[in-house]
Amino acid sequence: MTRLTINGTARDVDVEPDTPLLWAIRENVGLTGTKYGCGIAQCGACTVHIDGVATRSCGVLVSDAAGKQIITIEGLAQNGVLHKVQKAWIDHDVPQCGYCQSGMIMAVAALLKEKAKPTDADIDAAITNICRCGTFQQAREAIHIAANA
């Protein structure tokens, strides 16, 4: 048993210690908003916050995540109030198929915590998620909207 703290709640998961955090979140904890896309930390669909840092959870072992604060897309809203990135995403109608969007929103939320008003160059450097539908133009606009919210 490994104890994980996910969205503020302690969860004991019965997995091998070398299980990627992604799969513990999806299968053992049952939070499926965090997505599997590649398993090699390339696409970013599985991005969560670990102690506030945007992290690709397919590349983190459960044993290394124990004792840390893990936030998933389901835990981004606080007290029922959407995060400003989620709100901007709705206002600007960003998602298409939406599959990669949990990861992208988590990455953007972390960026805005670090840089309140990111430039386009900051966005290019920090947001490296793959989106096959290609909603990058809307995403960039929504990031600026969220930054100015």
Place this chain on the structure above:
Amino acid sequence: MNYVPNMNRRSFVVGAAAVGGGLALGLDLPLGPQVVRAADGAPEVNAWVVIRPDETVVIRIARSEMGQGTLTGLAQLVAEELECDWSKVTTDFPTPGENLARKRIWGDFFTAGSQGLRMSHELVRKGGAAARMMLIQAAAKQWGVPAAECTVDKGVITHKASGRSTTYGKVADAAAKLEPPKDPPLKDPKDWKIAGKGVKRLDTPDKVVGKTVYGIDIKLPGMLSAAVKDCPVFGGKLKSFDGAKVQGMKGVKKVVQVGTSAVAVIADTWWRAKSALDALPIEWDEGENANTSSASIAEWLQAGLDVEQAIVGNQQGDIKSALAGAARMVEAVYSYPYQNQAAMEPMNATARYTADKCEVWCSTQNGEAALAVASETSGLPATKCEVYKTYLGGGFGRRATSQDYVRQAVLIAKEMPGTPVKLLWTREEDMTHGWYHPVTHCRMLAAVDANNNVTGLHMRISGQSILATVTPGRLQNGKDPATFSGLNPGGAEAAFGYTIPNLLIDHSMRNPPIPAGFWRGVNINHNAIYVECFMDELAHAVGQDPLEFRRRLMADHPKHLAVLNAAAEKAGWGKPAPQGVFRGLAQANSFGSYTAACAEVSVNGNAVKIHRIVCATDPGHAVNPAQIERQVAGSFVYGLSALFYQECTVKGGRIELENFDSYDSMRISGMPKVETILMPSGGFWGGVGEPTIAVAAPAVLNAMFAATGKRIRSFPLKNQGLTLA
């Protein structure tokens, strides 16, 4: 922890008497006093519209939603005719089993070829209109007034003369008992209030909080998970595996052969199944394709450029004489590689099999095909099978081409009767067991006279046919009409936009043993590169401006020309570009829409920066302009990712590239500014999700030529050392 999605619980009952199996078998009876009800008891006014007492309007959506926005667009069309309150609209996917039981009342579920709206707009609008008429009729009947004296606005029905009003929710039950009108008249699109407007997507709120359920997210009580490996060589077989080696690993329930070519591990979690599968000793019988390679395929396709006989797609005049009498000829040979769709959600399906029922939950572009596969694989009649469609984490044709993942899931579930099993492919399995964008080579050969007029063109395509692989029954005397996308002599679907007096466009069909399949755009993508880059080559060869050169050849194709002119004008063609920036043009007609692009590019060493692309599209009617803009920009990401990064190379009969580290895709940093000119001219219905993808690559390539003077004719550009800046 287990969450059972809504679609698992939905069923229909007729009146008070529940029909076994939950399907409304009574629906083909004259409706009479029978009321069809959704599972929550709300009355179905007709197949498209359910209205709840709280005024919620549930609109049934037969087509799949994979990001292209069809769900919202179809709901807009129904709501427009229904005259309901858009803020009260929600949607629901009827199941393929229900469609079967109700004699395909919802029509075709197939969602590909940019057909979602354009092939069902009339059916769904009539559904909305009929429901509106029945709701008004029900109110009029209650009041004892003529229906013609009643009006409706946002679901509120009013009889002005008597000052009475009521709502859809109050009369829905009575309306459901009425005879539906036979042929309800439809609004003129110029009177649209909901359709034609850039309303927000209905599916966004759930997508930003992680609530949307995709196939991969299905959870059922007692469910197990499976990981699969199919023979890495196409056409190969499973020779043997040593299940005993992994049987004792934690969580492993069973190791099973899947068909003749695959093996799966079933475990309590997918990660344990996958870990055991990785440890499983497997031997393959690689079969006769084990020596196939990219080089051997290329050699065979190259030879197809020179054979005498080929399948004719478009022929005008006498190309032989034109070439023989030419003052000079211009020739270029292009080629286009295999590419995987690489939808973000890897292939998966969940199946539960018992001796008298087979159920499948999955992301699919073709729910009815999934049902047929479930039936065929389970051995049960389709009436004892059901498919519950989820949202799709991308489709791009992969989930339309083959339901192979459904077949595998059912085969695996049959090994554990009564237990739902979720099969999920790894990204590696997905990349190497695809249905790929077909490979083709193409020779363009033009005859030019002494006055620099193009008098003839021979376009020879050599390579793979999708239909020959996927649906051979749709070949027409051996010809794959889809091969000639954008090259047809006429018609509104995908016509060649140039008038050349002596023209031959033909196809030497060569089908290597790598499966070809549908893709976003697909044949039009390489055809547009071949035609539009070569038009650019010809313009330069005769010393003419590429826009003026095209205009002369396009005079008889006003819709093609209109979008080209619009894109060129807005981009500032003919005016100076910013320092170091160069422009390129392209146009194409596919999936019933006319599209053109003007790209602005700068090249710095090996780095290509795409600054801006102006795109013009005429889809006939525009149901949601805001979503069309998003599809245009998104299609460019897909098309330019393909141009720069994507090739599935073949070695030893298998696909070499296994994941996004070697099969890259554009990131936000490469995204150009996309400006969309939406110019629906009416009178026809064209597609949106795919058509514009085709013009991105040739416009960029032509701009790169303008920048460098170097013409690139084989792809992806990474093979030339070029990267997207």
